[in-house]
Amino acid sequence: MSTAPLVTVLMPVYNGGKYLRPAMETILGQTYRDFEFLIINDCSTDDSLETIRSFGDPRIRVHTNEQNMGQTKSLNVGLRLARGKYVVVNDADDYSLPRRIEAQLDFMVRNPGYPVVGTSCYIMDSQGRIQRTFLRPTDPREIALQFLSDTPMTHGSVIMDREAVLSAAGGYNEEFRIIQDYELWSTLMRKGIRVMNLPDILVVIRTFADSISFRERDAQTIENGKTIRANVEAMTGIAITLEEAVRQRHFFAAPERLAPDEFDRAEQLFVREYEELRPGLHPGTSYLREDLASRLVKPYVKLAIARSQDGNPREARRLTMRYMRRYGRKKLPLLVWALSFLGAPALGGAIRFYERRQTAAARKSYPLAAQGM
Numbered sequence: 001m002s003t004a005p006l007v008t009v010l011m012p013v014y015n016g017g018k019y020l021r022p023a024m025e026t027i028l029g030q031t032y033r034d035f036e037f038l039i040i041n042d043c044s045t046d047d048s049l050e051t052i053r054s055f056g057d058p059r060i061r062v063h064t065n066e067q068n069m070g071q072t073k074s075l076n077v078g079l080r081l082a083r084g085k086y087v088v089v090n091d092a093d094d095y096s097l098p099r100r101i102e103a104q105l106d107f108m109v110r111n112p113g114y115p116v117v118g119t120s121c122y123i124m125d126s127q128g129r130i131q132r133t134f135l136r137p138t139d140p141r142e143i144a145l146q147f148l149s150d151t152p153m154t155h156g157s158v159i160m161d162r163e164a165v166l167s168a169a170g171g172y173n174e175e176f177r178i179i180q181d182y183e184l185w186s187t188l189m190r191k192g193i194r195v196m197n198l199p200d201i202l203v204v205i206r207t208f209a210d211s212i213s214f215r216e217r218d219a220q221t222i223e224n225g226k227t228i229r230a231n232v233e234a235m236t237g238i239a240i241t242l243e244e245a246v247r248q249r250h251f252f253a254a255p256e257r258l259a260p261d262e263f264d265r266a267e268q269l270f271v272r273e274y275e276e277l278r279p280g281l282h283p284g285t286s287y288l289r290e291d292l293a294s295r296l297v298k299p300y301v302k303l304a305i306a307r308s309q310d311g312n313p314r315e316a317r318r319l320t321m322r323y324m325r326r327y328g329r330k331k332l333p334l335l336v337w338a339l340s341f342l343g344a345p346a347l348g349g350a351i352r353f354y355e356r357r358q359t360a361a362a363r364k365s366y367p368l369a370a371q372g373m
Contacts (some may be wrong), residue, residue, distance in 0.1 A: 007035035007101060008084030008162070011092055012074040013052070019206065020051050022128075026095040028057055032102040035088070036061055040078045043068040048092075063328045072180040076171040079162060087160045095124075095204040104159040115164035116185060118153035119202040126206065127170040134205070136197040141283035143197065144227035145291055147189050148273055149252045150224075155181035157203045161216060168193055176227075178220045183227045191236040192244040224249045236276045244269060255299040256306035263303065267296070293327035304336050313340040352364045 009027050013020060027037055039052055041064040052062055063081055065074065079087065086108055090096055100119070107117055120135045137152055141202045146152035158181075165171065171186040172180040185195050225246035232240050232248075240248075244266075250257050251266035258266065274292050282288065300323040308316040319338040324330070 004083045005036045006084055007086050007088060007105060007159075008039045008078075008082035009031070009035055009088045009101070010040070010044060010075070010078040010082060011088055011090050012038070012071055012078065013044060013048050013092045014050040014068070014071075014074075015044045015046045016051065017046055018049040021049055023090065023092050023094060024052070024055060026097070028055065028059070028092055029098060030096065030101045031099050032105060033059075035059060035101065036081055036083055037061070038078055039073045039275045040065065040081075042070070042074045070177055072172050072174050072177055076174065077165065079166060079171050082162055085162060087162045089156060089158050089160070090203075091156045091205075093206045096206070097202050100202040101159075101202060103198065103202060107196075108159055108161065111196070112161075114194055114196040115161040115168070116153070116161050116188065118157040118195070118197045119199055119200055121154050121157055122195065122204045124204050124206050129207075130204070131207075133201065135201075137200075138199045139196050140194060140196070141287060142291060143191070143195065143275075144235075144281055145283075145295070147186055148228065148235060148270070149248065151179070151182035151185060152255055153181070153185055153195060153197060154203070154205060156205050157197075165192075176223050179223045179227065182224065186227050186231050190230065221246055221249055221253075221313065222306050224253075232273055235278060235281055236273050237278065238273060238276055240269065251299050255303040263299070267299075270296070293330070296323065296327055297330050297332055301336055304333070304340070308336070308340050316340040 011023070011027070011124055016023070021356050024037075037057070037060045039060065041049055041052070043065055046203065049062070049064070052060065063077065065077065069077070075089075086105060088096075088101055104117055104119070108114070111117075118136055122130050123132050123134050124130050133178045134154065136157075137146060143152045165184070165188070168191055169184055171184075173187065174180075176183045186196060222242075225242050225248075228248055229240055229242055229245035232238055232245065247258065247262055247266045248270060251263065251270065255263055271292065272289055277288070283291075300319055302315065304316040307313075307319065317337050317340050320340075322332040323333050324337075328370040330333060
């Protein structure tokens with residue numbers, strides 16, 4: 001490739017195993033073809049390097065680290081070595097649907113005000129079976145508010161303006177080994193830089209029990225807490241402790257791990273954060289009220305389901321009724337309340353049916369989602 005490409009696809013690889021070849025094939029089969037495929041080999045000890053070389057595609061460029069550095073540092077190596085103006089991130093076990101680069105590049109060129117753009121995605125298991133859809137927010141107001149509790153973007157779905165990200169944030173914060181992406185998007189947000197998601201489903205993200213987020217869940221929670229604490233202060237002016245930030249993370253990700261009083265305190269703090277948003281981030285009272293209600297569905301429903309499965313359907317009903325009294329009726333809390341009378345197996349089956357319906361609806365709603373699936 002004699003001239004610098006417009007796009008670099010960046011793929012860090014460490015012992016990619018059986019997932020690497022199909023992941024690479026989805027990149028090399030893109031409808032947009034004029035890119036460099038930069039693979040950072042982080043001293044793999046399996047046959048990853050042989051797999052990479054077997055393709056013989058001139059767009060592939062391999063850099064092998066002198067020593068194993070981990071994902072965050074490998075990503076920064078890739079950002080420094082990338083020749084493209086735009087960098088597409090694809091993990092070594094995920095798939096990109098055929099029009100991913102074409103669709104994201106078109107948006108970036110037409111909307112230079114967004115240095116990072118993600119997409120919605122399918123979630124697949126270790127066997128490559130689609131389990132559910134993960135619809136990311138596309139309303140700038142919703143994206144901004146989600147920074148208070150979690151990342152609004154899927155890392156393996158993003159395209160970045162390389163120079164904009166490096167100049168604003170210096171790349172990924174290497175103190176973060178697991179949620180380096182959430183910290184990077186948050187750093188941009190704290191500097192007043194907006195990020196965006198396309199509504200289309202353009203990637204398939206693999207999740208399985210041996211991933212780092214499962215093996216190091218406690219370390220991940222601490223990193224999330226550090227980012228949430230910084231985001232809360234930047235967005236509201238409220239100074240919270242790391243303990244409070246970790247509790248807020250548990251409140252949304254694993255509310256069953258909280259004692260009842262901890263759940264209550266986390267809810268009260270989160271409501272206060274919405275009440276004290278800085279003027280530039282306040283989207284209006286009516287929108288804020290509805291967004292808060294939507295955001296709090298997840299912890300209430302997750303905790304109610306856990307209590308029902310623990311053999312305490314009465315507590316499940318109390319929780320869902322408390323939610324509806326405070327924040328209004330929503331379909332999912334009402335469904336959990338009704339099914340709690342039928343026992344945990346019926347409730348679990350109904351939730352799985354509800355999720356399958358959501359996946360089927362997403363397939364119909366997003367034209368690009370069906371490509372390659």
